[in-house]
Amino acid sequence: MTTTSHPCFGPSARASVGRIHLPVAPKTFARTKFAPEAKLPAAMMPEDAVAMLDELISSGKKIKVVGITGPGDPLADFDATYKTLKLVRDKYPRMNLCLTTLGIGGENYAEKLAELNTSHITVLVDAADSATAEKIYAWIRPSTKNIPLPEATILLMKEQAAAIKAFKEAGLTVKINTTIYPENVAQIENIARAVKTMDADIMGLTPFIPEKKSLFSAVSDVQIETARELAAKHIELMEPWLRCGSDIELEQPTSSSLPKPSLSRPNVAVASSGGMDIDLHLGHAQKIMIYGPREDGLACLLETRLAPEPGGGATRWEKLSAILNDCFVLLCDAAGETPKKILAANGIRTVISDENVEGTVDVLYGGGKKGKCKK
CATH class of the missing domain: 3.30.420.130 (Dinitrogenase iron-molybdenum cofactor biosynthesis domain)
Structure with missing residues (x-):
């Protein structure tokens, strides 16, 4: 599957290519200062998620892409992620598989993801240096315990760079997703330049939209357009699309997933x-x-x-x-x-x-x- 035929990359594919994100990732690596302080929803067991996929396909849904984007980070509990992707691959050999991650630990799992013929992987990169990352993240937990944020952001930068390089060396298509905040809007070009040197294939830019009555500010349309123009000098950009990512669901788990x-x-x-x-x-x-x-x-x-x-x-x-x-x-x-x-x-x-x-x-x-x- 090329970027033009994947619904998260190509505009023409969004209306014709069925996709679903299976919520099997139970843990997360980090939380931004802009995210609501809410407990993660419960993750499904891999077998249950695949059973839900079976039911949707049996009901006539023409699903061509299965992704793992939440509720946590797919690499924070790689056993659950790998088991889910392996079950899908064994049952549906032609299915396209993808996932979205912060990138921590990615270097260790690149080969296993490639063995499953994972077609695409999205890495969430919101900063080009640790100082900017400190303005964006509330906490980062690479393993079982939080570490001081200055130390954690430095680790995050190293892990993301190593992951992107490892994913590319393993033959995966790598998309970078960057959320534009007032705190990083002036750094978007630096992020684009940096990830391109790591051989990332394409980049998606999504402006942060604060909730009503939020204390946080949004970036202006002029800032967004300028950021896109500067980033496009270094890497191919996806067309603007606010619904890219974990919000895309072919069908919300309701009674059909029982x-x-x-x-x-x-x-x-x-x-x-x-x-x-x-x-x-x-x-x-x-x-x-x-x-x-x-x-x-x-x-x-x-x-x-x-x-x-x-x-x-x-x-x-x-x-x-x-x-x-x-x-x-x-x-x-x-x-x-x-x-x-x-x-x-x-x-x-x-x-x-x-x-x-x-x-x-x-x-x-x-x-x-x-x-x-x-x-």
Whole structure:
């Protein structure tokens, strides 16, 4: 796929090339001073995201590009990113894969991304030097802990440069996305010049648009036009397009992304203390309630199964997967990452909820069932 046929690069492709961003990145590397202080939305498990992709394609959506852009940074938890891209590549060999990242750690993952035939990668570069980066970022966390911002911004500059060079050496097409703030508007030409020396292919410039009643200022139209003219002297620019990036979604995850029953897995597993509400942490559940359709099609409580005894690490969750081998989903109030991953690998999606049991089960079977199950 060339830049002219990719919806994030070519204007003519935006209306004809279907694309979706799978939200499987659970962690982030940084936050700008201009971003709202909100907790990251929950990321999907790789298996769940691919199941959603399957459903969209089965429904007739002609998806040609799968990207990973959030809710965090795809390289902050590369295992989840790699697993998702590998699952998509194995199932859809002709699918175009791409991702958007700040670039930290990119040098370490370039070859693996190339092995998956990733077509494009976007690197978010908003500064040409650490002093400007300090004006833009609130914090940067390269690993598990924040480090002092002056030190972190220097590291960011080095990591981004190394990542861009490594991506190009691995044969990837590299796009640079730069947000224009009042703090960096005078430096846009320097950024364009720098990334071109690293062999970046194309650059996208997007002006920062503050929210209403925001204390932050926007750049003027004249500043934007001047910045574009100066940057274009050094690197090819994308046409202006405010909707480039993680906001592009073929379809927002709604009821279409809910797990669905199949012939081999028709039932729902529920962790509940009394059968009324979904109120148990999976690790505390001693029994699992099993709901499924009766002969008349109504979803009812079929039986209760004993959960494996606590302890045993991953083996406990493998045993639970075997116990629930006819279930397509498990409902619980909370669950750790290890059981969720093991259950997902065995075809059981974990859904976290504190809603009413029967109402949630009804939704999973399509809702609107006529009549109620008589116990």
